Amino acid sequence: MQGQDEKKSTLRTLPGDDVRQIMWRFAERFDLQMLVQSARGVARGPVARLVAEGERNTHEWTAKKAALLTAFDEAGITAIFMAPEDGGYIEGPKNMALALAAFELSWVDGGAATGSLAGNLALSPIHECGTNEQRHRYMKAACPSQSGESRRARRGAFALTEPIPFVGVDTGVLSGKVRVAEWQDGREPILQVDKRGRFITNMGFADFVTAAVDTDDPRIKSSCMIILEEDDPGVYDRGVPTKKMVHQLSSTNDPVFSLKVPASRIIGGYTIKDGVIVPNLNHGEIIEVVFGHTRVTVGLMTGAKLLSAVEPLIRYHRGRFRGGETAGPGSPRYEFGLQQKEDVLHRLVDVWAAGEASASLGFTAARLFDDLDPLAKAKKQFFAEQNIAGGRAQMRALLKIQKDAVELIEIERQPENDRDRKRHAELKNDTLVRFVMLDTLANVLCPAAKLWNTGHGTNMMREAVSLMGGYGITEDCPGFLGQKWMDAQLEATYEGPESVQRRQLSVTMTNDLFLAQFKQWIRELRAIASRRPGTGACALATAMRLWLWTLERMQTTRDAEGAKLYQSARHGVTFPLADALCWLLAARLFILDVLELEEKGPSNPTVAEGLPGLLAFYMDLCHVQAARAASEVARICAELVFGYMRRPASNETGLDDCYADDDLEEANAADNADRQRPKADPFARFEGLEAFVRLRVLLDGRMSGARLAKDSAANALTRVMIPEALDYPA
Amino acid sequence: MSVQYQIFVCGGIVPDPLQTLDPVTAPAGPALKNEMMLPAVLDPFAWHALFEAARLARSSPGSKIYLVSLAPKAKLQQVMMSVAQKAVFDLVVIDGPASGFTDSNAVAAALSEAIQSVPGLDMNRLLVFGGWESASRGSGTTLQAVGEILGITDQFQGVDDLRIESDGSFRILERIDGGKHQVSTCAGAPAVLGWATGNLPEPPNNPQIGMTNMRGIMPALQKARPAKLNAQDLSYTSVTLPKQQRETRVVDKLSAEEIAREIAEWIKKS
CATH class of the missing domain: 1.10.540.10 (Acyl-CoA dehydrogenase/oxidase, N-terminal domain)
Structure with missing residues (x-):
């Protein structure tokens, strides 16, 4: 304690x-x-x-x-x-x-x-x-x-996106084409590549381009990615700059290419089979690998914006009335300025907590990919050694390993003395088991970081801008908050907009191995809650149980029309659950980062000096964020659970199927005295309702202290020492 | 053939100049509020000295730079993440307070002892660089005392330029009043040069240089000896920050001409 x-x-x-x-x-x-x-x-x-x-x-x-x-x-x-x-x-x-x-x-x-x-x-x-x-x-x-x-460093651009109505990230349709231009016996084929790009970053100066194109020739088997160079014969037109309102320090153009290039530029190489060029990798396979890594970084870009807003906001709020005749040094108005107002402080606490949580989510995902990369190579080698080729065969092999991974989690649930130690050691040291565990997490954390950090981050940047008043939407705003708000909106869109991330999550978050790890996290959070109740871990653990319960219900029940609830096209079900999961992940990882600080901080003399105060503040922030996450999850789950059941009719028969609150009935009776009969406000009843209600009640109760934590964090903001000026110009 | 100098740059760390500096009284005497927690930088005057040392080392192949620093080693480690990217050097660490409230004689004794302990020290190739002032408390005496202890009598303060002549002698520009420089010459090493700002821009960070330096920096930090700063006789009667002068009035009925006249009168009065 x-x-x-x-x-x-x-x-x-x-x-x-x-x-x-x-x-x-x-x-x-x-x-x-x-x-x-x-x-x-x-x-x-x-x-x-x-x-x-x-x-x-x-x-x-x-x-x-x-x-x-x-x-x-x-x-x-x-x-x-x-x-x-x-x-x-x-x-x-x-x-x-x-x-x-x-x-x-x-x-x-x-x-x-x-x-x-x-x-x-x-x-x-x-x-x-x-x-x-x-x-x-x-x-x-x-x-x-x-x-x-x-020599001069050569710079590249990545050209996937095309003018509408064609490709974004989520589709296999490409209007860019490749066909055979020349193919002399015994010589390398020369390919004709035609591609128009849209919103291509770095295009104003790129010396080469990696472009996604589809086959337009029966002598080329599939789509591919191909390298285009400025000196290749044909048209290498950089196109006009995109008139974007954001990220203007990067170069973005809509280029046009019509070039002849040797087939050796096909990324990943090719083989020739029966007179047909077969790219070793189609464009979709390459994109999947590439974006698997890069989206996390984008998520962190928005998280940085939120944290960067803290110092300029505190300075602005404190100094808001200084220099005027009505606020002399020493007076509360002079010393605290707008920090005298609770609303200002509370909203800044929210901005800060969201920034911390998004950084925790993003950096955890980045580290996870660092751990995963060598394991992915080991997996590739294993498949090669075992001669397991082709997507389906590899998928089958991985499914078996996934079962082993679930078994490992189950073994680790048991008390140490009861475990099958030999089996535990065997699974624990299995590289492929470790690979599937991390891969399963990466498939969730990557889209979650991209989705939540940028989406919710943009909303919170708006909040930060509003805390600066009119100053916030000027170019002179310290910390460039207005520009950052707009930039965040782009970050929510490029490299796969929010719907793409939600779609990916709706698949990966139902993976058995992920859910086994998720359940393990709930147990761990409950243990944390008993040691550190001030972190909000208890509320978060309950919210995770509620989410899990709701997911299972959505997967196993149908709506009032008899239609399946959890299915790919039913975005009204899958997407909110994906959103809710992101809130949980970010809040949990923030708590874990603070606990890491608590453990390691004392051994660093420069951290140790102010550590108790820092930890107290951070735990308050965790509590605020956990409560906010739990509230979101509660709202989403309630909407999903009840929202797809028909509202019972308010007649005698209908009331049999309703919960009718006595007080409400009385109130309704009074309100409707002039009507023919009293009307209860009904809601649907279903098998399992008690379990859901119990979880909701528990969750509400476990919000205890969250607002006190917010008060405490807000109070800290009035006392924290900040530099005299921002360390970059405005 | 050019001389292969041994250039010792003496430089402590100070709180980042943008931080709020609030003097407080600690059990051991005056201190700055939250000083250990504030981000620190290499003393800006020593910073310039380091850049100049790097230039000299480049123009005199075989020369070697040592950065000698008396500072809390945990804090110094953070500072090195930036400083180590600027120039190739060996770090010599004395673990002790970086506060501006240490006695400059005691600091000079610790620095000179650290310099003398470096194996292969050659007085005929020795140059001691540092700042002629410090951003923490500019007594301007530390470097002079280091020179005295090491027996170096050719000392130059407020240096903005050092040129090595063809005969190996030094041509040195020292700041004097009125924005002018005094030109001095000396036969060569050993010498002490307390740098003002020099003429060099801050070199860009280069992580590759940093990674090279880190191979020596971490062991140097680990084996840092604690400083023995004997200054029992030193006491401070009071410590205050320079007062900011702010005379602000909000006016809304004066013409631009009237405002200009009033400002001109105020300037004449100052």
């Missing part, structure tokens, strides 16, 4: 790097810590100056914007994606590194982050799926030159 003295402590300063390093688990990664400083230097230096100078007010790709690319190169941001053998400096998987860089850049401007990430997106198909020759050539060429080298 938290001691009395600790409870009295309060937040003394804004959390610094040392705190973040512990919470987001990179305290031992000096390469990442340096990357953070490096990216921050660019963000709060050249990027912030461009925004402050109004460079966002043009759609064109200007020399000033182009100078950012040099800044990225010099600061090592461009090279994050590269392996050391290609000129990079970070060993191993790069998901967390990219996430941190994007977070830092988005703290100031999302467009700058997008610009830096888009080059990686262009390289991703080559990096993940390319042949060795393609990987070696393009990764090396895209790496900034080292000292003594005179």
Whole structure:
């Protein structure tokens, strides 16, 4: 239990790097810590100056914007994606590194982050799926030159999206085509590629493009992704800049390509079978791999915006009346300004809590992908060794491993002494079991981070802007909050809009292995709740049970018309449940990050000094966020459970099927005295209602203390020490 | 053939200049409120000295830079995540308070002892760099005392430029009043140079340089010796921040000319 003295402590300063390093688990990664400083230097230096100078007010790709690319190169941001053998400096998987860089850049401007990430997106198909020759050539060429080298780094763009009515991310339909232009005996085929792009980032300066195209020739078996270079014969038209109202520091154009390229540019290579070119990977397979990684980073971009709003808002609120004649130094109006008003404080607590939760969700997902990448390679090797080829065969093999993983979870539920130790050790050390467990989580956390962080993040950015008053929607607003609000809306859309993420979640969240892990989390949260009741873990655990109960009910029952409830096309059921799950995941991961801080903080002298106050504040924030998540889940579940049953009629027969509250009946009777008969306000009854109601009652009761926590966090905001000025211009 | 200098840059850490600095009285004497929790940076004056040292090292191949820092090592580690990306150097750490309330003589003794303990120290190649002031409390005496203890009599303060002449001698520009510089020459090492701002922009961060430096930085932090700062006789009678002067009036009925006249009179009065 938290001691009395600790409870009295309060937040003394804004959390610094040392705190973040512990919470987001990179305290031992000096390469990442340096990357953070490096990216921050660019963000709060050249990027912030461009925004402050109004460079966002043009759609064109200007020399000033182009100078950012040099800044990225010099600061090592461009090279994050590269392996050391290609000129990079970070060993191993790069998901967390990219996430941190994007977070830092988005703290100031999302467009700058997008610009830096888009080059990686262009390289991703080559990096993940390319042949060795393609990987070696393009990764090396895209790496900034080292000292003594005179070459210019080549930059890429990723071209998937096309003019409507064709492709977005979620469809296999492509209007871009590839056909055989020349194919001489014994020579490599030359392909004709025709593609129009839309909203293609980096297109204002890209030297090469990785483009998705469909086959338009019986001599090419399937769609593919293909590399186009500026020097290829034909048309390489960058097109007009997109007139976007957001992310203006990145270059976005609608290009047109009509080029002849050798077949060796097909990403992943090809084989020739019976006179037909068979791409080894179709465009859908490549896109799946690529976007599996990159969406998490986008989610973190919006989370950074929320956290970046905290300091300028506190400063604005405190100083709101200073300089006027009516508020002298020492007076509450002078010292606290708008912080005298509870509403201002409470809303800022909500913004801060949402920012923390989204960062926790995003960074957990990024780390998970870092863990998953080597396991995915091991899985690939295993399939090759076992000669398990083809999607279906591999799926069958994975299903068997998934059962093993569920068994492992079941074994771990048992007390240690009762476990089959041999089997436990066997499963625990099985690389493929570990792979399926993490893969199942990644398939949920990735779309959840993209969906919730950007969607709810945008809503909360609106809240942040409103807390700045009229100042919030000016270009002069400290922290560029107005621009960030608009940028967040784009982040909710690109790389797969919200509906795409909800669709993916509606499938992956029903996976047995995911649900087994989800149940395990409920048990863990209950244990946390008994140790740390102030975190809101108890309410969250109950909300998770409610969600699970509702999911099972939706999967097993039908609506009043007899139609199946949980099915792919029934977005009214599946999408709200996906949304509800995201709230739960974010709140849970925030609690886990705070507990990590509680455990590791004392061993770091710079963190330890203010740790009791910091923890007290963070636990209050967790409580606020957990209660908010639980409320959302309760609302969604109630709507789904009751909303698809017909409202009983208010006649005698109908009342037999209703719960009629006595008091309500009396009230209705009084209100309707002039009517022919009293009318109860009915609601449907169903088998299992008691269990649902019990969970709802428990959940409501477990909100105890949430508002007190909000008061406490709000109070901390009035006392926390902040810097004299923002560390980037406005 | 150019001299391979041993350049020791003395530099502590200070709270980030944007932070609110609020003096308080702690059990050990004056301190800044929440100082351990505030983000810190390398003292800006030492920062310039480090850039100048990097330039000199580049132009005199074989030269080596040592950054000697007296600071709480946990705090210094965070600062190194940025500083280590700027130039290649070896770190020499003395674990102790970075506060502006330490005695400059005691700090100088600790720094000079750390310099003398570096294996292979060669007085004929030794240059001691640092800031002529400090952002924490600019007594401006630490570097001079380091030089005295090391027996270096060629000392220059407020340096903005150092040029190595063809005969190996130094041509040094030191700041004097009126925005002018005094030009001095000296035969060569050893010398102490307290830098003002120099002429160099801040180099961009380079994580690759940082990763190279980190191989030595972490061991240096781990084996840092605690500082022995003997300053029993030192006491502070009072500590205050420089007062901000703010004379603000809200006016809504004055013409622009009247406002301009009033501002001009105020300036003349100041």
